[in-house]
Amino acid sequence: MLVKTYGSAVYGIEASTITIEVNISGGTKYYIVGLPDNAVKESLRRIESALSSSGFRMPRQKIVINLAPADIRKEGSSYDLAIATAILASSNQIDAGLLSDFLILGELSLDGGVQPIKGVLPIAVQAERDGFKGIILPLANAREAAVVAGLHVYGVQHIKEVIGLVNGTQSIERIQVDTQQEFEKKINDYDSDFADVRGQEHIKRALEIAAAGGHNVILIGPPGSGKTMLAKRLPTILPALSLEESLETTKIHSVAGKLPVAESLMTVRPFRAPHHTISDVALVGGGANPQPGEISLAHNGVLFLDELPEFKRMVLEVMRQPLESRQITISRARFSVDYPASFMLVAAMNPCPCGFHNHPEKDCVCSPGMVQKYLSKISGPLLDRIDLHVEVTPVDFTELASSHATERSAAIRDRVVTARAIQAQRFEVEPHIHCNAQMNPKTVREICNVDEAGQALLKTAMERLGLSARAYDRILRVSRTIADMAGSADIKTAHLAEAIQFRSLDRESWAS
Numbered sequence: 443m444l445v446k447t448y449g450s451a452v453y454g455i456e457a458s459t460i461t462i463e464v465n466i467s468g469g470t471k472y473y474i475v476g477l478p479d480n481a482v483k484e485s486l487r488r489i490e491s492a493l494s495s496s497g498f499r500m501p502r503q504k505i506v507i508n509l510a511p512a513d514i515r516k517e518g519s520s521y522d523l524a525i526a527t528a529i530l531a532s533s534n535q536i537d538a539g540l541l542s543d544f545l546i547l548g549e550l551s552l553d554g555g556v557q558p559i560k561g562v563l564p565i566a567v568q569a570e571r572d573g574f575k576g577i578i579l580p581l582a583n584a585r586e587a588a589v590v591a592g593l594h595v596y597g598v599q600h601i602k603e604v605i606g607l608v609n610g611t612q613s614i615e616r617i618q619v620d621t622q623q624e625f626e627k628k629i630n631d632y633d634s635d636f637a638d639v640r641g642q643e644h645i646k647r648a649l650e651i652a653a654a655g656g657h658n659v660i661l662i663g664p665p666g667s668g669k670t671m672l673a674k675r676l677p678t679i680l681p682a683l684s685l686e687e688s689l690e691t692t693k694i695h696s697v698a699g700k701l702p703v704a705e706s707l708m709t710v711r712p713f714r715a716p717h718h719t720i721s722d723v724a725l726v727g728g729g730a731n732p733q734p735g736e737i738s739l740a741h742n743g744v745l746f747l748d749e750l751p752e753f754k755r756m757v758l759e760v761m762r763q764p765l766e767s768r769q770i771t772i773s774r775a776r777f778s779v780d781y782p783a784s785f786m787l788v789a790a791m792n793p794c795p796c797g798f799h800n801h802p803e804k805d806c807v808c809s810p811g812m813v814q815k816y817l818s819k820i821s822g823p824l825l826d827r828i829d830l831h832v833e834v835t836p837v838d839f840t841e842l843a844s845s846h847a848t849e850r851s852a853a854i855r856d857r858v859v860t861a862r863a864i865q866a867q868r869f870e871v872e873p874h875i876h877c878n879a880q881m882n883p884k885t886v887r888e889i890c891n892v893d894e895a896g897q898a899l900l901k902t903a904m905e906r907l908g909l910s911a912r913a914y915d916r917i918l919r920v921s922r923t924i925a926d927m928a929g930s931a932d933i934k935t936a937h938l939a940e941a942i943q944f945r946s947l948d949r950e951s952w953a954s
Contacts, residue, residue: 445532448545449524450568451516452561454732454779455693457568459545461510462575464528469504475508481518488519489526491552496602506556515776517731520559523548527604537609543575546604554601558582560699562931563692566590578604585706586696588619589689619706623684628709630852632678637850638671641837645672648832648944650854653679654861655923656877658765658787658827660750662946664804665797669790672834673797676788677711679849680744681859690782694741698734718752722760732772737764740785750789751819758824758842761787765827768880777914787828791820802835817947821877829879829916831946861926878923883915890918894936903942906918917941
């Protein structure tokens with residue numbers, strides 16, 4: 443008897459419905475066809491043990507299992523439950539009537555338990571598009587799937603529950619999630635706050651500008667000056683995720699298996715801080731079955747690279763293209779996968795190997811030329827993609843011990859949101875530009891108009907400070923953001939002056 447059930451395969455952050463056809467006829471062998479990988483082939487052993495433990499039998503006949511479409515490679519253990527259900531229906535042990543209404547997913551344990559899987563949210567979204575009534579999946583993944591309001595979601599912990607639901611002998615409570623309420627509940631639920639930071643007002647101002655314009659930033663300063671502490675608090679002043687951004691971010695973390703067990707949505711902007719020993723594949727994504735890397739896990743959030751010169755040069759260079767295009771394409775012989783990678787890059791570094799170059803109190807012990815050699819580990823093209831270069835100085839004791847209340851992240855965020863609203867209105871006809879940092883050179887020339895006094899200031903800065911040519915566009919972008927924060931329609935000399943000071947590494951004399 444031929445029976446069909448339905449599963450799903452995830453490619454990138456999109457899913458495709460897989461039809462599982464099972465036919466039982468005379469013979470003795472089991473066959474799985476349709477480009478299964480080893481995990482799928484091994485499913486028959488798990489299914490046989492699970493059925494036996496649950497009081498059912500594995501037919502001792504010829505079983506042919508086809509995973510269609512047959513030209514797409516099937517990977518992972520999520521097909522176990524759908525195959526087991528189809529075998530039971532094909533051997534007349536359960537009713538096959540309701541199987542066409544549901545997508546069935548889950549890995550089986552040898553005792554019949556149902557284990558969680560990856561990539562549930564994109565699967566649920568695709569199931570709704572394909573017109574399925576509902577989805578049966580592991581209980582641990584049920585809240586994630588229930589974010590898709592149009593589906594009847596049933597979470598199960600054992601194959602017996604699936605059989606009872608299909609036969610109509612057992613009722614299982616439908617899992618429902620109020621997506622809007624879930625989204626709003628923890629939308630600004632951060633453990634840290636800028637109020638924790640004493641002093642460093644200049645650095646806070648720089649990070650506020652970075653957040654307001656979506657600019658990448660590098661913090662340069664000696665050990666213990668607070669670079670990491672400041673960077674970790676940057677997400678707390680970024681605008682809250684929209685529901686659309688939340689769903690997209692959740693998809694990526696779901697595919698990577700990084701979504702917390704009790705969570706159904708990512709409600710706060712991600713903050714990813716990989717160690718400097720990370721490989722290029724782990725950073726941008728890849729593998730035989732391409733998985734999202736750190737730059738995609740940081741999508742709609744912050745990627746923090748501490749001790750930037752300690753990263754391998756190849757690792758840093760692979761970020762060049764994603765920083766511009768805001769997505770990464772991972773190509774393999776048979777297919778390619780696109781992952782979004784729109785993130786803010788925040789980097790931190792010591793100014794030299796010993797860490798005390800330009801320190802106000804301690805002497806640098808690095809030999810001549812070592813500072814320049816240390817900085818040269820970061821290529822010009824990468825620095826070209828970082829708008830703000832911020833020098834961080836140590837906090838003195840008076841500020842550190844002060845009990846004076848400092849500004850909270852919520853107050854800073856309000857100003858950032860106001861500036862972003864101005865940019866959203868400005869770029870409403872530009873589908874690929876959402877903030878000032880994303881402006882291309884043509885847009886910069888159209889929008890960042892500077893009067894004669896401003897041009898004179900820029901010329902003086904370029905000549906006296908030895909600023910490089912690549913600093914010109916960056917200064918204009920940052921000054922446009924500063925003007926937006928001030929509510930000014932025009933870029934004034936004060937805005938340019940403040941932007942110029944954030945180009946430390948472009949100064950020819952900085953490393954001398």
